Amino acid sequence: MRLNRHHASVIDPLLFLIAVGALLPVALGRPAQGAPPASLAPAPVAPGIPVIVYAGRPLAGPDSALAPFRDPADNILCAAPDTFTPLGISFTTNQKAETVSFTGPDGAVATVRFRRASGGRVAVPVIEVIEALGGKCQWQTNTLHVRAVLTSVTLLGGQLRVKATLPVTATVAGVRATGKEPAKIIVDVAGAEVGSLPRQLSLSGPNIKAARSGQFNEDTARVVLELKEPGGLAPPDPRPSTLLVFNPTSAPAGSQRPSITVKIPPAPVSRRPRNKPKPPRPSQAPAVVSALTLRHVSDKKARIVIRAARAPQVRSALSRGRLTLDLLNTTLGANAASALSGARHPLLRAIRVLVPSASAARLVVDLTRVVAYTVSPQAKSGELFIDLSLPSGAGGRLAGKLVVIDAGHGAHDAGARGIIGIWEKNVNLAIALALRDRLQSDGVNVLLTRSDDTFVPLGERSYLANRSGADFFISIHADSAGNRSVSGSTIYYHKQIGSCRALAYTIYERLNGLNGIPSKGIRSDRVLYTNGLAVLRNSQMVSVLVECGYMTNLGDVTKLRQTATQQRIADAIADGLRDYVEGNPDLDTKNVNPRPTLPEEMVPPAAPEPPAFDTGEDAAQNLSAGE
Numbered sequence: 001m002r003l004n005r006h007h008a009s010v011i012d013p014l015l016f017l018i019a020v021g022a023l024l025p026v027a028l029g030r031p032a033q034g035a036p037p038a039s040l041a042p043a044p045v046a047p048g049i050p051v052i053v054y055a056g057r058p059l060a061g062p063d064s065a066l067a068p069f070r071d072p073a074d075n076i077l078c079a080a081p082d083t084f085t086p087l088g089i090s091f092t093t094n095q096k097a098e099t100v101s102f103t104g105p106d107g108a109v110a111t112v113r114f115r116r117a118s119g120g121r122v123a124v125p126v127i128e129v130i131e132a133l134g135g136k137c138q139w140q141t142n143t144l145h146v147r148a149v150l151t152s153v154t155l156l157g158g159q160l161r162v163k164a165t166l167p168v169t170a171t172v173a174g175v176r177a178t179g180k181e182p183a184k185i186i187v188d189v190a191g192a193e194v195g196s197l198p199r200q201l202s203l204s205g206p207n208i209k210a211a212r213s214g215q216f217n218e219d220t221a222r223v224v225l226e227l228k229e230p231g232g233l234a235p236p237d238p239r240p241s242t243l244l245v246f247n248p249t250s251a252p253a254g255s256q257r258p259s260i261t262v263k264i265p266p267a268p269v270s271r272r273p274r275n276k277p278k279p280p281r282p283s284q285a286p287a288v289v290s291a292l293t294l295r296h297v298s299d300k301k302a303r304i305v306i307r308a309a310r311a312p313q314v315r316s317a318l319s320r321g322r323l324t325l326d327l328l329n330t331t332l333g334a335n336a337a338s339a340l341s342g343a344r345h346p347l348l349r350a351i352r353v354l355v356p357s358a359s360a361a362r363l364v365v366d367l368t369r370v371v372a373y374t375v376s377p378q379a380k381s382g383e384l385f386i387d388l389s390l391p392s393g394a395g396g397r398l399a400g401k402l403v404v405i406d407a408g409h410g411a412h413d414a415g416a417r418g419i420i421g422i423w424e425k426n427v428n429l430a431i432a433l434a435l436r437d438r439l440q441s442d443g444v445n446v447l448l449t450r451s452d453d454t455f456v457p458l459g460e461r462s463y464l465a466n467r468s469g470a471d472f473f474i475s476i477h478a479d480s481a482g483n484r485s486v487s488g489s490t491i492y493y494h495k496q497i498g499s500c501r502a503l504a505y506t507i508y509e510r511l512n513g514l515n516g517i518p519s520k521g522i523r524s525d526r527v528l529y530t531n532g533l534a535v536l537r538n539s540q541m542v543s544v545l546v547e548c549g550y551m552t553n554l555g556d557v558t559k560l561r562q563t564a565t566q567q568r569i570a571d572a573i574a575d576g577l578r579d580y581v582e583g584n585p586d587l588d589t590k591n592v593n594p595r596p597t598l599p600e601e602m603v604p605p606a607a608p609e610p611p612a613f614d615t616g617e618d619a620a621q622n623l624s625a626g627e
């Protein structure tokens, strides 16, 4: 209701008295005389404790003693005034006037009447504060999403500047020019709405062909620069700010990672042309490895130490129960590998060195079970450590573990549209429910982020998993692409987290070739975003996102619609999870999914690590739900 000024000046004091009289007994949190019986108290809008989320994470102040709550008097969401300090919002409390004054990061000021939570603690209405300081709020079930609004995008001397009403962070990805598509720079601002910025931005610069803005997903505003020639922008300061500054880099977009310097047979599971080996860099002579040793750190951890004048670059892959490590632009010194011949460890069956060419060496580690591995070059000593360990949550039995299954999308967020008229959200849910039933029959505890056609915001999905202390988080999706011939499943893991990669791998071994839907292999989510996928990034446990096939491929989608295929996919994921936890010695004997045998020298890496900036925009656009 909106009163005009004249009436308001007369009525306001009266309304105020009525409001305070009605509010105080309840808001003060003590039973007051004449308070309505519990059955007549206003019903909560939604059960449970409300959550405030900003950029995919719960928003809370340094003093978390007071959780957000709905004032029972009017259901307004209230929180402690310090809730907003992570947004650069400061406050002062005036006890006498019963107000709190907030100052936003750019000097905007808002004063609101405070309320009192039980125990007499001061609390303020959340939406009123955020909106007064230029932010936006949106309820989704019991979660309030707080977002910044972009106010300007400018280009100054090659420097891109993005302003927002609340502090934000952003990621930058470069996309190489392909055929008719120009090179692009994609800036994703987390926790922001594009607001009233024009879709076509009038940015002028010597290398700018066109610029546009858009809402990539509910929590991410996107700015795309189309370039005349390859160019790059450095990521902004990682600290949240209302002004993001992106400086130009000399390196062309997409070339921020070192080139690969050795010919590797093309990988069978990832035939994308952009994964082809790059030509060698002429400037560097091959590194010479003087010693290769295996250290027994514990029965659950082994370390391969590669000693060289400078740490070699490595391309690694899990495939068929073995870990293949290609040392690029590297030669082996005489007797360098002699110490490996007698090496023993419970995680390893055998370790061998192959020399496919004069400037490459390949380490083949046959595993007794899937491992988590990390590759860490030691800048000072030139040594390279490859640590193999029992993955997190592995060992023992799968029964009794807690798994959160996340069916992607839901309700109005329908995901990809299948070319035969079915929606991704329904395929995801059917597979998720089948996976739940299968896991439960195996004695596994299961939580679903949704069990019907409802919308669950991304932040809430991983928040549920974190809050429940789950051991595993498995997100189920189906892919889409502009090119209808693209087909197959892909399993994403977060960045280079060894345990997540190990789980993606065991699921891949079970999914590959299943019922005619091939698998494109496992991929780090960095191939999509430099910060990875939100549901994986925000989940604190071992987590993967399975794209079960392409909604845009006739063969895939026809199968994805069938109950039998949905069941087989669910079984494959459950079996892969079991392989991860309990081990599976058959992984290397190919009993899992028979495939033609290749001569050993030709065993290619299953999934070469894609360059971090080699973002396929196709994939990025189509995976909006994951992000």
Ligand code: ZN
Binding pocket: 408, 409, 415, 416, 424, 477, 478, 479, 622, 623, 624, 625, 626
């Ligand atoms: Zn999806």
